[in-house]
Amino acid sequence: MTTNPFTLMRRARQWKDSVRADLSDLKAELDVLRDELTSAQTRIAELEAQRRADVRVPPGHIVWPLLTAPNNEAWPDRILIVRRGKTLRAITASQEQVQVQVLGLGGWSGDSIVAAIVAGQVTEFELAVLAADGTLGPWTARPAVLKHIATEPTLFRDALNAHAGVADDLQLVASDSEHAFEMTARLLKQTPDLIDFLAAGRKTAAGSVPAPFALPEYLPDFRVPAQPRRRSALFLHHSYYHFNNLAEGLKERGWDAMTVSLENPASPQQQFFHGEDLSLFHADPAQMQRQVAQFFKSVPERFEAMHFYGMGAAALFSDNMEAGQKNTKIPWDFMELRRHNLIIGNMPSGCIEGALPSSFFEVTDGVCSHCVWQLRPDICSEDRNAAWLARLDLVCDWVGLEGDWVTPERKTPRHVFGPAVTALSKDRWRPDLEVPDAFWIARAPDELLVYHAVGNYESRRDQGRDIKGTGAVLAAIDRLKAEGCPIRLFFATDLPSRDVRYYQVQADIVVDQLNYGRLGANARESLMLGRPVITSLKHGRGEKLPYLTEAPVQHADEATIYGELKALVNDPERRRRMSELSRAFALKWHTQEVCAARFETIIDRVRAGLPADPDNALGDVVRTEMLKKHAHA
Template sequence: MLKNMFQRALSMIAEDLRFGKVFWIGAFAIVRRSQLLQLYGRIAQLEWFAIREKESTQEFGTPVNADKRSVVFLHNSYYNFYYLARALRKRGWDAISVSVEDPNGPNANFYHGNDLSLYDPSPTQMRANIEHFFNESTRRFHMVHFYGKGHMSFFPSEFDSGDSSTRLPLDFLKLKQRGTKVGYSVCGCLDGVSQTTFNSWSVGCCDRCVWQNNPVVCNDRSNLAWGHKVAMFCDLISCEGFPALDYQSGPKAYREPLTTAIDPEIWNPNLAIPEQFRLAREEGELIVYHAVGNFELRASGGRNLKGTGAVVKAVDRLRSEGMNVRLEFRSNVPNIDVRYFQVQADVIVDQLNHGRYGATAREGMMLGRPTICHINKAERSPEDRLESIETCPLVSANEETVYDVLRDLLLDAERRRRIGIESRKFAMKWHSADSCAERFEQVYDRLMMGFPPASN
């Protein structure tokens, strides 16, 4: 039975992958067919799927709530999936966010919770939890949307490791066989984009990144192998405003913000600040906020992608020139609490090298705070330009210009006020949970009708 099922799994994807002795991404050989037999031979999982195959007659009948829009958001994408699922439920969806991570793990600071945790300290019980939920998912949800490079499975034991992305996600194959749509939200510049390509587009950003020479985290072969796998299996690649490079482009890519959902009441410009989070401030003192999550891992040997050193130097120079300003630097604070510090700042400084904006800038704009962030609007062709990038009210600066940009902004209270108002409007349009839910619903409907997601 196992042999027959494995042969069927290979035949299901043979036509799409066009297996030969080798298949290629650009100049990179990804995997030989002989390697598949070795690397995909996950006996425990195959045995479970073989048993499940006997019980598949019922699940291939009419799904639960067949006419109802439904999606499971799998794995944590900061807090974004949690708020997006909630907003979709307000629109009548069956939508939940699901995690398999330890709720007290190293990334817990970035999360605001989830609708369902399958984690258990007992590996046996945790696998049983996942198997039970996967069984339910095959009948309940029309779409699975996941996050995390290498995490194309409900089962952590089946996550990709190394640089070849060669694990066969049998659970996802089962869903695809059933007709379930699969979506994916990219996690950054290394997600389906080669380091060489991104370094060229960003004019040397990688030279400031601690991961540039760490092939375990980022290298051309690994980045592109994963991108190829995502492109093969997924119906939707949500690129969240990143440039149209390598696998973050093409007909499956939706490039405007889609799943980076924020609750505008959580990040409210007028939120009440608990006493323990109030910042001491001298009369007339200006506060510049800057933060780096996992700072110890992301800054080393003079490399710091966010440009923290340049921010510190700029503030120190302004102080030496007599400006009443100070830097409020934070790291490893639970994200749910970070907003209390952000909203008290006169200016927020996010990254100064990458070229597109991330969580700190989104949060700053939703809080109505003028935010400095390096924005590179360049695209390979004019039709790839994004409205969200072209109209973004972020004040652009890099490490060389941040002193001048910061000084001018701190000296002009009225300009800060105007930018703050425009920032809130922008964030409501592109990142409020309700606006993301509306766009996600439009994309979902297109996918269910057999159309590509349409990016812009």
């Protein structure tokens, strides 16, 4: 039997009307529930306000010493307390000073504070007033506070819990981490002593305390120590052999110098390193964090200076490391060390650190077009480089360029243009170095050996891009061989760094990069070994750095390498003279003794508020920048 379509339509309308009526009833019920919820929330807010009001007026002889400002003029609306060891620090702010909320400050709970006092775990209480501009007044000792709290722990616990806390605005930490980074960074530079309160605020917002505050028992004391009686420096993360040699040079000058690594001993990167005084690595992440925290606690008391290497590695704790397109993680550990007046320096690994790609391209007349990283925005981009530049600006007192290109971003009073950290041992890299049998290169008696090296060779050449110019070197060697020249190439790639000097010292000629335009590690090592070096060496516009103008290398690029190499092959006397000049140049600029003396001078200059560069190589520019800085201060 077929159902009449009109009957179906009528039934459908009836069903639709019925559903609509049911939905209307549900909406009405929902509106009632929403009104009840609003009323309940309003009542809760009223009760909370009443509770705070009740707590705010406890017996005056108990709460008054804690909650009043040091000048006894006003009762604070907020009091935030943090703890390190046996000391409590509190900041207070009045009702009008909403920056406590906006800036995301936090504190320890009243329960934990009172429990520590009752247990006799704290002996000092210091109080400061937060001003409207986010600055702090002086810390004043309030010993009576501890006694008052111990007499009425329950009352004070409720009082502290009521007057502490942070605002809902802290959700911006999770929703807009980049803005939170900028806001927190500015505040830490302006008022370093707020660091504990900012870290506590992050716990409320993000649900966890950032390192090193996650392990409070390993935090240094609040008080900034006096400068260590013995000169001292910490070198953090591996930088080939540079830190090892510089530390040795400083020890010869009476310094306490130490190299520290977090690198996994099984990492393939270990082939580029020369060991360390202390490894903080542990296979168990939790145990490693405790080891790092325990060492971190000792740093402010032991060291006056720290130098680090590695993009993204501006931290001791891995949780604080970052090298992305934007900054979201505060380097809490480095900022704490800055609070203790530790002088922090950095050695860039190359062009992507502390320079914008657009600036670098312009200053170098387009050298980036030879580099594969220009095609990799995850490695080199305006945003990523700018983020790292901002991070260096935040944590560093000085940056050593070691002769690298000077872009506008690198032309500041805190930049050192010549060598200071790229130290070499004149004994380990000496022209008469004895070569172990395992490293001898077999060759004919009259054969000339040309050494050329590229680390991570496969990843640094692509789509015709070759920053080292290796293709041109190979072509030049093949062409000379075809002409009957007794020449042989030793091409080194990914050799253990400890062994490289045994191959370099056997070379008659060393050919380093042909595009970048500066002295790289291979060139510096070969110069110390007294080898004739061919490499690209170019000067920026208006740039007259003594280190570069004195370098006794033969300039060549991809277009000229064949001619320059052929001329040097056919001129043994010139090779001999270049060898002598190479060694003399390296002894002047790169021995660990010379670099240690320059490093010491730089630390003294930074401590005195002077431009970091001991040569003041760009003096006019630096003076101009300093005048601008003081004009805006």
